Amino acid sequence: MRVDIALFLVALAVGVLAGVLVARRLGVPSPLLLVVAGAAASFLPFVPQVHLEPEVVLIGLLPPLLYAAALSSSLVDFNTYRRPILLLSVGLVVFTTVGVGWLVHALVPDVSWPVALALGAVVAPPDAVAATAIGRHIGLPRKIVTILEGESLFNDATALVLLRTAVAAIAATATIHAWEIGLDFVLAAAGGAAVGLVAYWIAASMRRRITDPSVDVALSLVVPFTSFILAEEIDASGVIAVVVAGLLLGHRAPVLQTAQSRIAERINWRTIAFLLENTVFALIGLQAQWLWQDLADSDLSPARIATVCLSTLVAVIVLRLVWVFAFRPVLFRRPRNRDAQHPAPPWSFQFLLGWAGMRGVVTLAAAFVIPDDTEHHEVLLMAAFTVVAGTLLIQGLSLPWFARRLRVPAPDPLDDALARATLLQQASKAALDELDTLEYDDRVGVVDLIRQRLDQRNFAAWERLGTQADQESPAALYYRIRSRLIDAERGRILEIRSAGQVPSEVVADVLAMLDVEESMLDSAEQERDETAAYAARRWQIGELCADLERYAAVDEPPATSCRACVEEGTQWVSLRRCLECGNVGCCDSSPRQHATEHFHETQHPVMQSAEPGEDWRWCYVHHLTA
Numbered sequence: 001m002r003v004d005i006a007l008f009l010v011a012l013a014v015g016v017l018a019g020v021l022v023a024r025r026l027g028v029p030s031p032l033l034l035v036v037a038g039a040a041a042s043f044l045p046f047v048p049q050v051h052l053e054p055e056v057v058l059i060g061l062l063p064p065l066l067y068a069a070a071l072s073s074s075l076v077d078f079n080t081y082r083r084p085i086l087l088l089s090v091g092l093v094v095f096t097t098v099g100v101g102w103l104v105h106a107l108v109p110d111v112s113w114p115v116a117l118a119l120g121a122v123v124a125p126p127d128a129v130a131a132t133a134i135g136r137h138i139g140l141p142r143k144i145v146t147i148l149e150g151e152s153l154f155n156d157a158t159a160l161v162l163l164r165t166a167v168a169a170i171a172a173t174a175t176i177h178a179w180e181i182g183l184d185f186v187l188a189a190a191g192g193a194a195v196g197l198v199a200y201w202i203a204a205s206m207r208r209r210i211t212d213p214s215v216d217v218a219l220s221l222v223v224p225f226t227s228f229i230l231a232e233e234i235d236a237s238g239v240i241a242v243v244v245a246g247l248l249l250g251h252r253a254p255v256l257q258t259a260q261s262r263i264a265e266r267i268n269w270r271t272i273a274f275l276l277e278n279t280v281f282a283l284i285g286l287q288a289q290w291l292w293q294d295l296a297d298s299d300l301s302p303a304r305i306a307t308v309c310l311s312t313l314v315a316v317i318v319l320r321l322v323w324v325f326a327f328r329p330v331l332f333r334r335p336r337n338r339d340a341q342h343p344a345p346p347w348s349f350q351f352l353l354g355w356a357g358m359r360g361v362v363t364l365a366a367a368f369v370i371p372d373d374t375e376h377h378e379v380l381l382m383a384a385f386t387v388v389a390g391t392l393l394i395q396g397l398s399l400p401w402f403a404r405r406l407r408v409p410a411p412d413p414l415d416d417a418l419a420r421a422t423l424l425q426q427a428s429k430a431a432l433d434e435l436d437t438l439e440y441d442d443r444v445g446v447v448d449l450i451r452q453r454l455d456q457r458n459f460a461a462w463e464r465l466g467t468q469a470d471q472e473s474p475a476a477l478y479y480r481i482r483s484r485l486i487d488a489e490r491g492r493i494l495e496i497r498s499a500g501q502v503p504s505e506v507v508a509d510v511l512a513m514l515d516v517e518e519s520m521l522d523s524a525e526q527e528r529d530e531t532a533a534y535a536a537r538r539w540q541i542g543e544l545c546a547d548l549e550r551y552a553a554v555d556e557p558p559a560t561s562c563r564a565c566v567e568e569g570t571q572w573v574s575l576r577r578c579l580e581c582g583n584v585g586c587c588d589s590s591p592r593q594h595a596t597e598h599f600h601e602t603q604h605p606v607m608q609s610a611e612p613g614e615d616w617r618w619c620y621v622h623h624l625t626a
Contacts, residue, residue, distance in 0.1 A: 008048060015041075016278045031281045031358075032396045035389060038285020050286040057365030059228065061276055062156070063242050067224035068273035070153060070246025071253075071265075077146045078247065084331040085150035092151075092323045093158040096124040099319045100312055104383075107308050108300070110375055118166035119380050122367045123316050123387045125155040127360025140399075141408060144353050147331075153247075156362050157192065157239035161185045163366055170371060191236025196244025199227040203249055207256040216261035217268050223249070280361040284388055287364060291385050294378040305379055309386040316387055317357065317395070324354035348406035355402060358395050359388045421458070422625045428454045459588050479521050486518050545622040551579040551606040553617060559610035562586040564594040574611055576618075580604035596620070 019037050023030035041047050078085065100120035104111055126148075165184055203223050210216045227245045228238035253262055298305060324331065328350055367384035370377065431454060435447065490511065497507045554577075562572040565586055572586030576595035581604060585594035595607055599620045608617045617626050 004048075012279065012282065013275070016275070016282050019282065020278055029396060030278055031360075032392055034278055034281035035285040035392050038282040039288040039389070040285075042286045042289035047286070049290050050283060051290065052283055052287060052361070052365055052368065054365045054368040057361055058160075058238075059225075061280060062362060062365075063224035063228040063238070064272055065276055065280075066153065066156070066239060066242045067246045068269045068276075069149065070243045071250040071269055073149055073153065073247060073250065074146075075247050075251040078150050081143070081147050081150060084147050085154065087327055087330060088147070088151040088323075089154035090158050091327075092320060093121075093124040093155050094162070095323050096316060096319050097121045097159070097162050100124070100315050103311055103315050104308060107311060108304070108376065108379075112170070112375070114166050114169035115370070115374055115380070118163055118170065118370050118374075119312070119367075119383060121159050121162035121166055122370070122380075122384050123312060123359060123363055124162070125159040125359070125362060126152055126320075126357045126391075127362065140352060140356070140403060141349060144349060144356070147353060148356055153243045154240065157189065157237040157243075158185065159362070160239065160366065161188045161237060163369060167369060167371065170374060188235065188237040189240055191234055192231045192238065192240030193244050195227055195231040195234070195236055195241040196248070199223055199230075199241065199245040200248040203245070204252060204256050207261075210261070211258055213258070213261045213264040216257060217264050220249075220265050220269070281392075284361055284364055284385075287385060288389075291378075291382050295382055298376065298378050300376060300379060305382065308379055309383045312383045313387050313390040313394075316359070316391065317355075320357040321351075321354040324350055348408050351406070352399070352403060352408060355395055355399060358391045360392075361388075363388050419625075424458055428458055455588070483518070483521060486514055486521075490514055545619050547605040547619045547621055548617055548626045551617065553608055553615045554579060555615075556610070558612040559584040562590070562594055564597075565590065565592060568592065574609070576607040577610040578602075578604045579606045579608055579617065584610055 015037070016034065019034045020030045023033040026033070042050075097117060097120035100123055101113065101117035104119055105113055105116040161184060203219060206219060207216060210219065223245055224242045227241040231238040231241035249256070253265075257265070295302075295305060300308075328347075331350070331353070363384055367381050370380055374380070432451070435450070440447070493507060493510055493514075496502055497504070556577065559575040559577060562575055562585055565572045570591050572592075572594075573590045574587040575584055576587055577584050578595075578598060581602070583598050583602075583604075585596075585598045585607075586592060588596055598604065599607070605621045606617055606619050608615060619625075
C-alpha cells in the first residue's frame with residue numbers, strides 16, 4: 001500500500017511538471033491546464049480517488065504557500081495599498097459571504113442560515129496563487145497584481161474565521177449574534193498578528209547569530225508551520241500569523257541574513273512554491289470524479305443542484321464586480337502628494353481587479369470543514385468545486401482577452417531597466433562617498449580597481465536602455481565572449497576532474513564559482529533581450545528634482561554622431577544631448593564618456609537621450625531620471 005502511495009505521488013509530480021511544460025508551450029496559464037487535466041484524469045479507471053482532507057490543505061499546504069508569497073511581497077507596497085487590500089480582504093469577503101448565504105437559503109429553504117453562510121464563507125476568498133500567477137502571465141499592471149497579492153494574503157483569514165463561526169452556529173442551539181462574530185474576528189486577527197510578531201522576533205534573533213546558509217534555510221522552513229500551529233492552538237488566525245512573520249522577515253532579510261543565506265532561501269522557497277502551487281491545481285481537478293458520484297445520493301433534483309451550483313458561481317463573480325465598482329473612490333483614491341501628472345487609474349484597471357477573482361484550493365478544503373451530517377452536504381461540496389473550476393476557467397481564460405481589448409499597459413521592461421540603472425547609479429554614488437571617508441594605504445591600485453568595477457556595473461545597466469538593434473553594446477559583447485571563455489574553463493576543469501589530479505571538493509568549489517558568474521551573465525542577457533523587445537517610450541519615474549522641472553524634454557531629431565569621438569577617432573555607444581547648450585556627447589558606456597565630461601566642464605545639469613525613440617532625461621546633480 002505504501003508503495004502504491006509512493007508511486008502515485010511520483011506520478012503526480014511528473015504529471016504536474018509535464019502539465020507546466022505543456023502550458024508554457026501552448027502559452028496558457030498552467031493553473032487552468034492542470035485543473036482541466038486533473039478533472040479528466042479523475043475519471044480514468046487506473047487513477048485512484050483522491051480526497052483532499054482539510055487538515056492536509058490547511059496545515060500542510062496553506063502555511064508554506066502563504067509564507068512563500070509573503071517573503072516575496074513588499075511590505076512597502078502593502079503599506080502603500082493597505083486601504084484597497086483591507087477593503088477587499090475583509091469587506092469583500094464579508095459581503096460575498098452574506099450575499100451567497102442569502103442566495104443559497106433562498107434557492108434551497110431546507111438549508112439553514114448557518115449552513116448557507118458557511119458555504120458563503122467557503123467560496124468568498126479568491127486564491128493567491130491563481131490570481132497572481134495568471135496576472136503575471138498575461139502582464140497585468142503591477143498595481144493590480146500588488147493589490148491582488150495583498151488581498152489574497154489576508155482574505156483566507158477572514159473567510160476561515162467566518163467559517164469557524166458558522167460551523168459553531170450549526171452545532172449550537174443558541175443564536176450567535178453579529179457582534180459575537182465581529183469580536184471573534186478581532187480576537188483572531190489580533191492573536192494571529194501577535195503570534196506572527198513573536199515568530200519574527202525569535203527568528204530574527206536567531207538569524208543574527210547564524211552564518212551557515214543551510215541552518216538559516218532550515219529555520220525558514222520551520223517558521224510558517226510553527227506560526228500557524230501556535231496561532232491555531234490559541235484560537236487565533238494562523239493565516240495572519242504566517243503572513244505577518246513572512247512579511248517582516250522578508251522585509252528585514254537584507255539586514256538579518258548573509259548574502260549566501262538570502263540566495264539559498266530565495267531559491268528554496270521559489271522551488272517549494274512552484275511545486276506546491278502547481279500540485280494544488282492538479283489536486284483540485286482530481287476531486288471531480290468522486291464529487292460527481294456523491295451527487296447520486298442527493299435528495300435534490302439534478303435541475304435544482306445545477307441551479308444552486310451555477311447561481312453560486314455567478315454570485316461570487318457578480319458580487320466582486322459590484323463591490324469593486326461601488327467602492328472605486330476608496331479603492332483607487334489618489335494619494336494627496338500626487339499631482340495631475342499622476343492621475344487615478346482608468347476604469348479598465350477597476351474592471352480587471354474585479355474580474356481577477358479566481359478561487360483555489362482553500363475554497364475546496366474549507367468546504368470539507370462543514371460537518372458531514374449537514375443537510376445537502378454533497379451539494380455544498382459540488383457548489384464549492386463549481387466555483388473553483390468555473391472561476392479558474394471562465395475568468396482565467398477571459399482575463400487575457402479583456403486585458404488586450406481594454407489595452408491595459410503591461411509592465412514595460414524599459415521602465416525597469418531605467419529604474420535599475422538609476423538605482424545603481426545612486427548606490428554607486430553612496431559607495432564612492434563612503435570610500436572618500438575611509439583611510440587606507442593603497443599601494444597596488446585597489447581603490448582604482450573598485451572604482452572601475454562600479455563604473456562597469458553602471459555602464460552595463462545604462463546600456464540596456466539602448467535601442468540600436470544593429471550595434472552590439474560593450475555589455476553584450478562582454479557576455480558573448482565571457483560565456484565562451486567560461487565554457488572553455490569548465491571543459492578544462494572537467495578534464496582535470498576526470499584525471500583525478502585535484503581533490504573533488506576543490507573542483508566542486510571552482511565549478512560553483514563559474515556557475516555563479518555564468519548565472520549573473522545569463523540574468524543580465526535575459527534582461528537585455530526583454531528590453532530590446534520594447535520600443536523606448538517616455539518614462540515618469542519618481543519625483544522630479546528642480547533641474548528636471550526646469551529643463552523640459554525637447555523634440556529634436558536623433559543625433560548621428562559624437563563630435564568629440566569623431567575628432568579623437570574613438571567609437572561611441574549611445575548619444576546624449578545637453579539641454580542647456582545642445583551639445584551631443586557619448587554615454588558612459590563609451591570609451592571617452594564625453595557626455596559626463598561635458599557636465600564636469602560646464603556643470604550643465606540635465607541631459608536627454610539623443611537616440612531614436614528615446615526622450616528620457618538624467619540629472620547629473622541629483623542623480624534622478626524622468
